[in-house]
Amino acid sequence: MVPVMQWEAKRLGWLSEDEFYKDLSLAQSIPGPIAFTTAVMVGKRVAGFLGALLAGLAIVVPPFFAIVTVANLIKPFAGNIYVRGFLKGCYAAVIGLVFNVLYGLLKRQRWDIFRFGIISAGVVLLIFNSSLLIVVFLGVVGILYLKGEKMRCS
Amino acid sequence: MFLSLLMIFFKVGFFAFGGGWAIVGILRNEIISKDILSAEEFTELLSVAQITPGPVAINLATYTGYKYFGFLGAIMNTFVFLLAPLLIISALFLLARRVRVDKERWSGALTGITTVMVTVTIYSLFVPNIRDLLMVSIAVGVFLCIWKYKIHPLILIFLSGFIGAVFYGLL
Numbered sequence: 646m647v648p649v650m651q652w653e654a655k656r657l658g659w660l661s662e663d664e665f666y667k668d669l670s671l672a673q674s675i676p677g678p679i680a681f682t683t684a685v686m687v688g689k690r691v692a693g694f695l696g697a698l699l700a701g702l703a704i705v706v707p708p709f710f711a712i713v714t715v716a717n718l719i720k721p722f723a724g725n726i727y728v729r730g731f732l733k734g735c736y737a738a739v740i741g742l743v744f745n746v747l748y749g750l751l752k753r754q755r756w757d758i759f760r761f762g763i764i765s766a767g768v769v770l771l772i773f774n775s776s777l778l779i780v781v782f783l784g785v786v787g788i789l790y791l792k793g794e795k796m797r798c799s
Numbered sequence: 800m801f802l803s804l805l806m807i808f809f810k811v812g813f814f815a816f817g818g819g820w821a822i823v824g825i826l827r828n829e830i831i832s833k834d835i836l837s838a839e840e841f842t843e844l845l846s847v848a849q850i851t852p853g854p855v856a857i858n859l860a861t862y863t864g865y866k867y868f869g870f871l872g873a874i875m876n877t878f879v880f881l882l883a884p885l886l887i888i889s890a891l892f893l894l895a896r897r898v899r900v901d902k903e904r905w906s907g908a909l910t911g912i913t914t915v916m917v918t919v920t921i922y923s924l925f926v927p928n929i930r931d932l933l934m935v936s937i938a939v940g941v942f943l944c945i946w947k948y949k950i951h952p953l954i955l956i957f958l959s960g961f962i963g964a965v966f967y968g969l970l
Contacts, residue, residue: 646854674905675891676815677884678854685888701885708853709877712861713870715851723843727968734963735846737934738956740924741941742849746820747921748946750914760911767915772922775828782814782912789911793904 646680650687659691680704763788801868803833805879808860812883817913819856824920826859835867842928850956856880933966 651665660668668690672682681704688700722728754760767785770777807829811822823845830836836844844866848858857877864876929935937959944950 727964730967731960731964732846734959737937738941738959740938744942745945768918771919785912786908789908
């Protein structure tokens with residue numbers, strides 16, 4: 646989705662490649678689907694508040710109707726053994742896909758025993774109790790952020 | 800129950816870094832523990848959310864809202880999920896130059912927490928739901944196909960769906 650957005654924005658001359666990458670990198674460092682946050686920020690840059698609003702809506706509305714349509718299409722067949730088999734197969738594939746996401750994340754980091762320990766502790770705590778999310782989030786982000794500084798100074 | 804659904808999606812909205820997969824595990828645990836969906840229903844919803852165009856986390860929000868509270872539920876649940884990014888973007892524009900964050904360190908820390916959450920997602924998708932060898936084989940096969948042969952995930956997901964339909968339907 647993002648490469649298409651970049652290509653279109655460039656073609657229409659709305660913003661330079663530099664500006665696009667600035668918005669994209671900011672979009673990646675705040676929460677929310679990247680396509681959505683990027684759209685809102687590019688919208689803001691190109692046409693102010695109204696631009697942000699319209700860009701945000703434009704990126705949400707088509708999938709919204711796609712889901713509603715699919716939900717209605719699938720409803721009469723919810724009990725069908727083939728449809729259920731199909732969805733079960735898709736679900737297993739999704740797990741494989743998420744494995745690949747994790748693999749990409751693991752490869753991107755420089756690992757040491759400290760980082761491994763912090764991340765493992767976070768995983769164990771969250772599996773144990775997912776309502777600890779806020780604590781684990783602040784803990785892991787805080788520690789890794791501060792540790793980053795120390796490494797740089799030394 | 801509708802309110803607790805909205806609260807769940809509003810809350811996880813703040814933690815949805817690095818693509819939707821980080822929050823799927825947390826979402827699953829919360830949704831099932833609050834009895835909004837059964838484990839099997841969540842499996843179905845997640846599959847549909849993934850094969851429908853659009854970011855998977857938004858699709859999941861829309862579909863969960865729609866399934867239990869109709870059209871209005873879908874709109875509201877999608878909106879509350881996107882409220883966190885909207886609030887944070889607005890805050891950034893207001894505070895613009897007053898906040899100083901080292902970008903490299905921030906993104907390093909975010910990669911760390913995303914790793915934590917994606918691992919939790921895999922755990923919570925895998926451990927309670929995978930009952931047979933076929934699902935394990937599909938999951939491993941899909942991972943290898945994406946990693947080694949760079950085949951587009953959507954093709955693999957549909958292919959796995961057909962394999963599932965044939966095996967679970969006929970056998």
